[in-house]
Amino acid sequence: MITMFQYPHKLSTFLNNVGDFLGYPTLVFMFIATWLAWILFNIARGQKPLPPGPWGLPVVGNLPFLDPELHSYFSNLAKTYGPIFKLRLGGKVSVVIASPGMAREVLKDQDVTFANRDVPVVVTAMEYGGRDIVFTPYGAEWRMLRKVCVRDMLGHANLDAVYSYRRQEIHNTIKYLYSRKDSPVNLGEVMFLNVLNVITNMLWGGTIQGKERTNIGAEFRQVVAEVTKLLGKPNVSDFFPWLAWLDLQGAKKQMKVVTSKLENIFDKIIDQRTQIDGQEGIGSGNGNTESKDFLQVLLRLKDAGDAKTPLTMDHVKALLMDMVVGGTETASSTVEFAMAEMMNKPEIMKKVQTELENVVGKNAIVEEFHIQKLPYLYAVMKEVLRLHPVLPLMVNHSPSVSSVVANYRIPKGAQVFVNVWAIHRDPSIWQSPLEFLPERFLNGKGDYSGNDFNYLPFGSGRRICAGMAMAEKMVLFSLASLLHSFNWTLPAGEKLEISEKFRIVLKKKTPLIAIPTPRLTDPACYE
Numbered sequence: 001m002i003t004m005f006q007y008p009h010k011l012s013t014f015l016n017n018v019g020d021f022l023g024y025p026t027l028v029f030m031f032i033a034t035w036l037a038w039i040l041f042n043i044a045r046g047q048k049p050l051p052p053g054p055w056g057l058p059v060v061g062n063l064p065f066l067d068p069e070l071h072s073y074f075s076n077l078a079k080t081y082g083p084i085f086k087l088r089l090g091g092k093v094s095v096v097i098a099s100p101g102m103a104r105e106v107l108k109d110q111d112v113t114f115a116n117r118d119v120p121v122v123v124t125a126m127e128y129g130g131r132d133i134v135f136t137p138y139g140a141e142w143r144m145l146r147k148v149c150v151r152d153m154l155g156h157a158n159l160d161a162v163y164s165y166r167r168q169e170i171h172n173t174i175k176y177l178y179s180r181k182d183s184p185v186n187l188g189e190v191m192f193l194n195v196l197n198v199i200t201n202m203l204w205g206g207t208i209q210g211k212e213r214t215n216i217g218a219e220f221r222q223v224v225a226e227v228t229k230l231l232g233k234p235n236v237s238d239f240f241p242w243l244a245w246l247d248l249q250g251a252k253k254q255m256k257v258v259t260s261k262l263e264n265i266f267d268k269i270i271d272q273r274t275q276i277d278g279q280e281g282i283g284s285g286n287g288n289t290e291s292k293d294f295l296q297v298l299l300r301l302k303d304a305g306d307a308k309t310p311l312t313m314d315h316v317k318a319l320l321m322d323m324v325v326g327g328t329e330t331a332s333s334t335v336e337f338a339m340a341e342m343m344n345k346p347e348i349m350k351k352v353q354t355e356l357e358n359v360v361g362k363n364a365i366v367e368e369f370h371i372q373k374l375p376y377l378y379a380v381m382k383e384v385l386r387l388h389p390v391l392p393l394m395v396n397h398s399p400s401v402s403s404v405v406a407n408y409r410i411p412k413g414a415q416v417f418v419n420v421w422a423i424h425r426d427p428s429i430w431q432s433p434l435e436f437l438p439e440r441f442l443n444g445k446g447d448y449s450g451n452d453f454n455y456l457p458f459g460s461g462r463r464i465c466a467g468m469a470m471a472e473k474m475v476l477f478s479l480a481s482l483l484h485s486f487n488w489t490l491p492a493g494e495k496l497e498i499s500e501k502f503r504i505v506l507k508k509k510t511p512l513i514a515i516p517t518p519r520l521t522d523p524a525c526y527e
């Protein structure tokens with residue numbers, strides 16, 4: 001990303017020539033005077049200044065200096081420029097906020113104004129690009145999608161109705177790990193597949209069965225990986241919108257190809273569902289609420305129709321996509337960080353296992369209803385979400401009109417990032433912030449529902465994570481099952497490291513390789 005933008009040679013020659021002609025002190029004086037005049041002009045117009053920030057180069061602004069590890073880079077800049085600063089990235093203004101008070105101003109006090117997103121160009125190239133819940137601008141369409149998502153799919157009751165699909169996949173994972181007992185496994189990879197299968201099983205597990213499901217799963221996994229890669233790749237078209245039509249990196253074209261593959265998969269699955277419904281009578285779902293997967297729910301809602309803001313087939317596909325892209329890496333990366341932190345502090349792992357033994361018993365497998373009786377495990381999850389929030393800058397917010405935050409002007413359409421990673425590590429808020437200490441969240445402490453601006457792993461306000469309940473269930477159920485069924489050790493001679501890398505999602509820099517050793521006495525628990 002950085003190497004693309006070199007300092008323009010012609011500009012430096014031009015400045016050298018002008019400097020030689022006028023003399024450098026005069027040049028510097030003229031520059032400062034123009035700058036001051038510009039500030040005074042804006043003050044006279046009653047306009048607040050933009051937030052402070054590092055100087056950039058003409059045209060490209062701060063782009064050449066960006067570090068790909070944006071979360072830590074932004075945290076370092078905040079040490080120099082304060083808890084609100086701006087960067088110019090090509091033609092775009094980005095504002096980064098790193099204080100609970102300012103996060104409250106953006107996400108609560110001015111929630112509606114900041115409830116839009118700055119939509120990446122590759123997203124607009126997707127078949128139903130920008131019409132999904134994550135990127136649709138705030139308004140009637142977004143409200144309809146959000147309602148469908150939270151009320152009809154991701155609420156506790158709906159999630160309970162598809163428990164059997166989650167259970168089946170977690171058991172498959174435990175069975176697979178048992179087949180690899182006492183040998184090293186890539187836990188991040190196993191968890192990614194586990195979460196992907198759990199989510200797709202909930203989405204269409206009642207529609208596609210057996211070998212066909214395995215084949216579609218493999219195809220889908222590849223397409224999702226390609227979509228995520230394209231979403232995470234910096235794109236010149238985003239920084240210079242006037243160049244977007246050229247699609248210099250071909251990202252838009254690639255996204256079109258990938259999403260047409262996705263379209264084929266969705267069409268195949270939806271056709272199958274329609275055929276089943278044709279045979280059984282629409283909405284019958286075998287007359288059994290337990291067996292309704294999310295696809296059935298969505299198709300029923302589409303057919304029921306809402307005259308004002310109808311749910312279209314494009315919306316259905318976009319929602320299926322959101323569940324997979326929004327849910328897979330976030331949840332699996334959280335589980336991987338949690339396992340790494342506990343392997344680093346085995347006494348914490350032991351405490352979780354003791355709690356599990358007391359609640360589940362040594363000869364039984366974990367069921368989801370056990371989860372609410374595991375307060376220490378819950379504290380472990382909260383602590384992981386504090387120390388390694390997998391969306392460290394959340395998803396960008398963008399004001400629909402020019403606004404003021406902390407007495408600075410945020411222009412309409414700017415990209416606003418809330419650096420929760422920095423807030424979660426702020427020593428003025430947290431004691432020993434860099435230490436993994438689940439105890440800080442015992443006795444019900446740690447409300448992440450968006451009311452405590454010191455702790456925002458799922459965001460806050462209207463755009464708060466739509467999949468919070470599902471994330472909770474998947475992370476806790478996966479961790480409980482991994483820790484109850486196995487002891488975990490590092491391969492001989494390996495050292496544990498827990499550093500992070502920023503892609504769209506925060507991930508472990510090196511994959512966690514660990515050895516599972518069965519700890520339940522009854523082999524039937526692994527069948």
Ligand code: HEM
Pocket residue numbers: 133134135146322323324326327328330331334385389390391394395396456457458459460462463464465466467468470471475
């Ligand atoms: C540990 C797991 C997860 C974490 C930490 C997480 C965190 C977040 C965060 C910080 C946001 C942005 C909030 C904002 O912009 O203010 C978000 C948005 C979203 N998340 Fe999650 N998420 C997780 C899992 C999931 C899952 C499992 C799903 C669904 C299956 C999901 C679906 C969504 C959706 C649809 C949005 C966009 C909401 C909107 O724009 O209205 N997330 N998530």
